[in-house]
Structures are given as C-alpha cells and as structure tokens.
Amino acid sequence: MPSTPHVEFSLRAGTGEIRLNRPEMLNALTLEMIEAIDGQVTEWATDPKVTGILIAKAGTGEAFCAGVDQRALYEALQAGDREYGARVYRRFYQLLYRIATCKKPTLAVMDGITMGGGVALGAHCKIRVGTRNTYLANADCKIGYFPDGGAAFFYNKCPGEIGMFLALTGVALRARGLFHAGLLTHMVPEKQVHMISPLLINEIAVPPPVSTLADIESHVNQVFGLGGVPEIKGVLAARSGEWAKGTAEQLRPQSPTSLALTYRHLRTAQGKSLEEVLKADYRLSQHLIDGHDFREGIRAFVIDRDEKPAWQPAEQRDVTQAALDALFAPLDQGMEWSPAA
Template identity: 30%
Template structure:
C-alpha cells in the first residue's frame, strides 16, 4: 500500500492536469495498528528485509506528503492513529467529521509517537502536544479543529457533496480550495469536559522538564481540585505505559518544536530502528505481546519505572544504529518545505 501510494503521488505531482489530491480511507479508519502486527511477526521470524525497509518507505511517504507541490486534502471520517496520522496530519487541508477520532497511543505498546508526530504535535497550542503523546488521549473532530490538528469540520452527510465539489476544481490555488471547503463547513462545539477547556492547567503541568515532574504536577492538581477525570485518565495511562517510551517522546517533542519535518522524521527513524532491532530494550515486542497478541495487558517493561530510565538510555535511542545491515534514512531533496503545520 505504501509503495502504491508513493508511486501514485509521484505520478500525480508531475502531471499538470492534477490540481489537488484527495486522501481518504477505504473504510472506517486511516490506520489503527494493523501494520504493527506484520512488523512484529516478521521481525520475530528474523525477516529484517521487510521491517526496516517498510519503516523507511513509510517515513519517506510521510515526507513526500508533507512537502507535496499540489494541495492534499485529507477526509477523516473515522479513526486516525499511528501511521494514519502521519499520512493525514501532514496534508494541506485536514477535514474531519463528527465520526473522527485521533490518538497517538504508541507509548502504551512500548513504542513512541513517530511518523512526524514530534513535528505536527509540537506545533499545537502550548504544551498540548506533550499531553497527547504522554497520555494517548483520544480527540474527537471538534477537538481536532479547536487545537489545530484539523482545518475544517464538515458533517459526514456532506462529505460526498464536498468530494464532488473538490473534484471539479481546476486550480491548485489554496484560497480557492479553502473557499470551496468553507461552503460545507459547520461550527463544531467542544464538550464541557474536553481537556481543551483546561489548556491552562495542561500547560502548567506538561511544561515541566521531566515526565516525573509532570506526574507530580498532575498529582498536586488532584490534591487541590479533587479527582478530575481527564487528570486521572492521564495518570492511569502514564503509570501503565512504557517508561522509556514516555521519556523518549518528551525529548522528541521538545526537540521537534524547533526542527524541520525532515529532521523529525530522521530522528523517528533512528529511534524506531532501535525499537525494532531491540538494541536497547525489548519493550516494543513486550508491549505488543501484552496488548495485541496475548492480550494479558501486563507488559513487563525494562526499565520498569520512570526513575530508572536515565538520560543515557534516552540518548541511546536517539543515536544512529551501529549495524552493518542498517541504512540511515536519506530523504530526497524537496523544494516545497513546510514552515509550520
């Protein structure tokens, strides 16, 4: 699928008759982890000829979409997580419906939010990107628009009409495309319990320097204000997720805030390769075993606690892999480099 998408996008980009590209799922979801099953099964069997090239091709596709010459319109009418977020969140227009659900829950399976997440999540208001990656919080369509992950909210019943209108456009002018989308756009209202209505508290807690300090800050909020659901949910996720993954994400999103999409994807490749090759820890395999295969939901993380994950362990994940069969990610030169999300 990745190879086919890449081939088509390269073909369309060099076709003067193509004015925009519509990206949508063939079903209810862009991606919800199906690729992980193949990666883990192949890796356990020793088929590195599949896993590492797969990851490299995926990140290269993310880069192609993020730097695409023509506008790309994502139609999100269901779940968009993991690899699907990398495909859709780097597009020009990101249209969601009332059925949209976004999340980056990789830390719960011993991985980390990758596919450019340190680029597009770090550019959300305040420290909301840290919050999403450290808590795996699910957002609905209204929340995605409010925080900037999505550009427009269109009811699902209008999607076919919108798609037909987009297909009739004869220009790549972004303002013209936006004007067409705006005709179908409606206002989406946040629910009172949405974490986005507590952004001041999120910024206060998730701006701390370490994951341990973030946890302490959240615990103090509970002491002062009582057990608020979004905080108890956040703490529950952090306490059961992979400690190394959480610390890697905090470092990654902080660095990504001042880096290009290319730099973020190259870092993702280094970190992801360490997880796949098990050069530092077996956490990725243990997490997927506990959550996706055996489903006992009792992963044995190594290290097992946040305080045991040293700065040096995090640094090991960020370094290039030392393996004669490993190739570094070399993204092609692209002229259309995005300045921000």
C-alpha cells in the same frame, strides 16, 4: 492506475483519490500499501491533469487508518526478517515527506478511527477534514513505541503544551478538540463526505463545535510544561481533582522508556524541519525495533491481547540517560533516513 490490494486509486474531476480499503484491519498499512500510495502520489505530483490529491477510506468502514500494520511487523521480526522493519518505516516516512512537501493541495478525510501512523498520514496534508465520527489518538507509548511519522513536528505546532499532553497520554480527541489543537482545518457532515474535494471543501464545511479542551488547557500547560516525565507524574500524583487523577491513570500503563524518549524528542524537535524530525524518528524506530519494549507492547496489545506488558525497565526512575542517548544515537553508515533514500 494499477489495481492494488487494499488501496483504490481514481481520478475524479481533477482530484487524484486514494482510498484505503482494508476495513477488517482498520485500514492498517502494509508495506505493499505504503509503496503503492507513494508511487501514485509521486506520479500525480507532476501530472498536469491532477489538481489535488485526496486520501480517505473506501466505503463505510469504521476507520480512516490505524497506522502501520503492527501485526505484520511483529510477525516479520519474529521470523527473523529484520529488513522488513527497516524498509516499512523508511518507505512510510518517505511517503509522509512527499505528501507534506507536495506543491498541489493535499486533503485527508479523517472520518472514523485515526491512530498512530494514521494520524501522521492525515496531519501532513494541507487540508485536514474531520466529521462527528472522527476519533483520533496517538497511543504509541502504550505499546512501547512513540508518536512517529513527524508527530514531534506537528505536535509542537499545537497551542501551549497540548502536543506534549497528547503525545504522552495517548488521550483520544473528537473533532472539536482536534480543531482547538490545530490538527483539523475543516469539519464536514458525514452525509457529505463523498462530495469532498480540495476545490469544494470550503463550500460544504460547517463551523466546528466549541471544544472542552480549552477548559483544561491551563492545567495542561502547567503540568506538561514541567522539566520531565518524573516531574509530570509527581505533580499529578500530588494534585487532587478529577483531571489530575484521570491524567495520571492515562500515563500509568505506558512504557516508561517510551514516555521519556517521547518527552525528549518533542523538546529537542522544537524549531527543527520536518526532514530533521523524520531522520530522528527513523533512528528511534530502528533502535526500538531491536530493543525489548516495542516487541513486548505489540505482543501484549496486538498479538496476545493480555494487556499485561512487562516493561524493561518497569519504573520511570530506572530509565537512564545513557539508555535514552543510545536510542537517539546515529545509525550505522548508510542506514540513516533521508527523503531520497
């Protein structure tokens, strides 16, 4: 197994282990890391000595994975390297599809901060493990993007409208809420994280605590089952109570375009295969890279950190159907994503 900066590969008792080791950047994934992991998963998928694959953080850093490195993407785009934006998402979705369709047991230990593409990296594994340190959020609408990497596929499997709620608000959940949402399969005490393997997980897992997410589920289903983002925002504004007020505040800073396309994407993804969802994700990613809000969101929250994005348009009512249609439009011939691309 080759040595790769920021990713450690090893084989332990039949389990191929992938450990992310870029703690200073919350294990955010560079293109080099993605390609290295994809190559290793490809090799282990057909290696008879490997009985399962585990993805986890190395050491005791605070994050499992913060997703694709947005700073690296922004710097490449600012330098005129548009190809980086095409290749990083193409290869990332290829990796996610390979993990999701791997015939061997795949296990993600989402111990710590898990955000954006890090959610997808874990969610497509068959065994999804959390600890009391797990802190998961898909806050992509806040940076002018959308929950990608097949999020529309696995969020549509959540009970009721919980997936839509998580995708639009970017609200963070701890392990107990993630169990209720169906995004985790096991919980393990932090001191036993080093013992986890596909074969041992059932022996060291503990019962998850009861989630308070069930207490607000009726509100979530009523509001986030409405016919669009303007309706959702309107009902939240009209309602009294702490939940409605807090949820409206969660939606307030998000890109209006991102909210509208995320709502449409989750609705149209219902019943579709992961491959179909990833193909749509790739179209959206490439159109957003060439637009305004995604670059502005990265600037505001990652580069300058003034947290004052100037969204275009700035109001939900100004997001047109034509603008959304353009974001979902097919790419030029030869540019579409497919598992073999």
